Amino acid sequence: MGIVSRGFGGRRSSRAVNLPPGQYLVEDFPVLSAGPTPLVNLGSWTFTVRSETGEAQEWNWAQFLALPHESITVDLHCVTKWSKLGTAWEGVSLDTLLSDVASSAEFVLVSAYGGYTTNLPLEDLLDGKAWVADRYDGEALSPEHGGPARLLVPHLYLWKSAKWVRDIQLLNNDEPGFWESVGYHNYGDPWREQRYWGD
Amino acid sequence: MSDTWVDGNGLAGALRELFAVDITTARGTCVGCGTVGPVAGARVYTRAPGVVARCPGCGGVLFRLVRGPDRAWLDLRGVTCLEIQVPDSG
Numbered sequence A: 001m002g003i004v005s006r007g008f009g010g011r012r013s014s015r016a017v018n019l020p021p022g023q024y025l026v027e028d029f030p031v032l033s034a035g036p037t038p039l040v041n042l043g044s045w046t047f048t049v050r051s052e053t054g055e056a057q058e059w060n061w062a063q064f065l066a067l068p069h070e071s072i073t074v075d076l077h078c079v080t081k082w083s084k085l086g087t088a089w090e091g092v093s094l095d096t097l098l099s100d101v102a103s104s105a106e107f108v109l110v111s112a113y114g115g116y117t118t119n120l121p122l123e124d125l126l127d128g129k130a131w132v133a134d135r136y137d138g139e140a141l142s143p144e145h146g147g148p149a150r151l152l153v154p155h156l157y158l159w160k161s162a163k164w165v166r167d168i169q170l171l172n173n174d175e176p177g178f179w180e181s182v183g184y185h186n187y188g189d190p191w192r193e194q195r196y197w198g199d
Numbered sequence B: 001m002s003d004t005w006v007d008g009n010g011l012a013g014a015l016r017e018l019f020a021v022d023i024t025t026a027r028g029t030c031v032g033c034g035t036v037g038p039v040a041g042a043r044v045y046t047r048a049p050g051v052v053a054r055c056p057g058c059g060g061v062l063f064r065l066v067r068g069p070d071r072a073w074l075d076l077r078g079v080t081c082l083e084i085q086v087p088d089s090g
Ligand SMILES: [Zn+2]
Pocket: B030, B031, B032, B033, B034, B035, B055, B056, B057, B058, B059, B060
């Protein structure tokens, strides 16, 4: 996991870092969005995990803030080919959020405020690989980057890290999400350059 | 905030590749709310992994277009029955 060397003066340098194939380095943080930015009131915000049998566990904002948070520094790889290294987040591990859920499901469908969805294998959310992040770079996560809280799954292309995350539905059968149903790869591993169907 | 849509005329180039007619003048019906209007009236989000056209009435997704290097995918599930102007054959 890269910590950015500031010694290059912000200039693009791919010789010093190991990027996934086809990616280039950025220093800013591009904002991509498939719709208007939802402005979610913290008073009505909830995050829900729902098992395949319909059993639900819900947190309001105060309850979510009280969960143990971790500091994470990770590299981000967007399918539109930019990569940003050494981004610093704080959030709650999915291991924590899923620890009390009784499930034999293998898949999840993540839904966001505003209607966005993305699908993943459940195992990609476990064992310290995914978080619900509510702070970026030492500050509350801004709405354009997915605040109040977003999913963070840095080992997959960034479209899997749903902004404005609202709930996680565990499923026995995989169900393609917003981009996965229209050409983007179902799994999206940047190191195998899984951008589109069939890659 | 970053509600930076352009109007549906921005779709002309992307769709000309797939359709032989100018689809922006076609009239479609939103699955979500029933609003009927020309494709050019959609709110189009292009700063994304694909192009997303949303209904000006309800904000629902009308269609999504993804352009890969050698393939394109078009999902029209948010639109019912496009009415397309064609040359008079009579
Ligand atoms: Zn509508």
